Amino acid sequence: MASILIIEDDQEVREYLENVLTRAGYEVAAAANGEEGLIRFKESVFDLVITDIIMPEKDGIETILDLRRENGALKLIAISGGGRSEPENYLHSARLLGADITMKKPFTNQEMLDAVSSLLG
């Protein structure tokens, strides 16, 4: 069974993603920020990382760069609810980093499950 790491600072969204993916039969681990996410990522093997982009401390951009350094072939989904003032430059880079799929919040359960299964085959 494929394993997925969720990196998301918003507690409700994090719990929702854990729930929806667990119920769909994936093995799921979650982290509340980029730093914690990287520690989790090094601890075990993941087939896919879903990361939020605007997070306090270590944001999604840095996280994606670090994850790519660890594993160049890693499958990545970046999710974001927008936000435009300061975080905007990070978002710009993040999309260019080549996250396989980027999704704008809010998305439906089916959209997320379709995105995940399209990457995990």
Place this chain on the structure above:
Amino acid sequence: MRTRSTLIVSAAAAVLFWVLDALIDAFVFGEAEFLESLVQPNGYELYMRISILAALLLASVLAFSHSRRMAQAQDNILAGQRALEVRNRIAEIFLTGRLPQAYGTVLSLLCTESGCRRGLLGIVGPRGELEIVAVHPPSRRRDPDFFPPPCLPLAGLPHPWPDILLARAPRVIPGLTGLPAIDWSADGILAAPIRGSQDNLGLLVLGDRDRDFEEIDLEQVGALTTFLAPILQSLAQAAEREQQAIQAQKMEALGALAGGISHDFNNILQAIMGFAAMAREAVEPGSTPAQDLDRVLRAAQRGRDLVKRIEMVSFPAEESFRTLPLQDAITEAVGLLEHTAPANISILTDLDPDCGPILAHPPQIQQVLLNLGTNAIHAMEGDNGELTITLNRVSGDESVPWLPEDLAGHDLAVVRMTDTGGGMDGDTLQRAFDPFYTTKSVGKGTGLGLSVVHSIIKNHGGRILVESNPGKGTVIRICFPVCDPGPADRALEDGNGEDLKGRLMFVDDEEDITLFAKAFLEARGHLVAAFTDPETALEEFASRPGEYDLVISDLVMPRLTGDRLAARIREIRKDVPVILISGYAENEYDLRSANPAVAGLIRKPFTSQILARAVARALRDTTFSGEV
């Protein structure tokens, strides 16, 4: 007075002369008895005396009339000086005072100067209403800081006020004249219109004076209103500009607000929608909890749509602009509107097939047409109605009275939407484009529609003009600059799905971005040379101009900005397109029309799909024009 005393003095002088001459004749020359000479002078004496008296009389008459003229001239000078002083004082009040208090001070000054106990100053507002900006004596109950000046619709003014306003010159109206709407009246008034170069700006009324008004008062007040007219006109223009600035600030504030709240709202909605959908799957279909959860999901969907609309006010669209024939857009919108319009409302169109296309973001234009169309249909609800949509091309050299100055000289595509609904009053019209302003009942509309329409049209380099009167329907004109299609756009419309491969130059001062753009674009089969320094990139291009098919550059970079880089590249080779990447709210229309080298604008943040699409499009365009 002066005339009588002069006469008495002259008569006394004549008598004195007569007596004196008789004395001289009797005692100096001894020609006759004194009494005889006094009463019965001989022929020669009589002739002499009468001649001398006549000469004296003539001299004194001349002297008198001269002195009278002098006195009059002096009076005129004094009156002129006084008038000048009054004007200086008025100018000073308007320069240093605050509106609307300054109007009151000026009116009080004029009343005091003319000896009138009552006065009134009214100004015709931008939407044809008479704004009573000052009354004298000032009312203590209506402090202008707390009460806006009363506005009276011109159509509802009682006799003789419309006549006063439309008159060409001041006039005196005896007896009691009143304006009941503001509880003002005066016994005997001098009423003067204030006329600008083209229209009536307002009126000045002075009244309740102890002595009657005379010709000279009419002249003076007439001169005064001529002096006041340009001042009032420029004050009105300044007020209008201030109003526009406030409107712009409001839109900006909404944009900033939208950025902050949309992020949080999207997270909140994500959790609500996600959990509700999961719970919905867990409960028995058709059960009460399932129906309740459906309601939650529907409500969340509405929230999602609302956030999308808020974002559209402030966030520019990611999609690129293309040339769009408005005829197609209107026909499509009318098709949709006809489905939603009640049967008693008909939609008529008259579209000029030769009106050129515009540079536009098609879904946004669709939104503008649908929003305005739906508003028109709502305005006609309950009655038989007609919505007429016309499309015309207005050539840049035609003079059109309603055309905004900044669009003059452009060829314009003008969409005119006329409805037969209830129209809008001045207040609603003024606030129509304010975010969150709505006349619909709670739940029927968010009030965001027209502010979105406004910002979309602005982003397209266009303008929206609204004319409306209660009971007379609404006319909305949307003007867009016409963009006659280049071969590039036709190529894209005819193009097949296959991606062309090209030799690309990618310039961005952030190294991470250049690295990943290079990796991403090379993975799609392009050859990519990436640069973090725009000047180095330019040197490289200058040394091998034939080696590149397309340049993609960040807009904001130190030393050389993307648009200047584009211009320099165009100096070297005309046919190389440049795509700019920008995070700021530049107007794509402005950038592209200012710089022919700019083939497109990608907004940050963008998806890799958008980058791929923009590259494919630019490559296809150059290939096509190469073949032509």
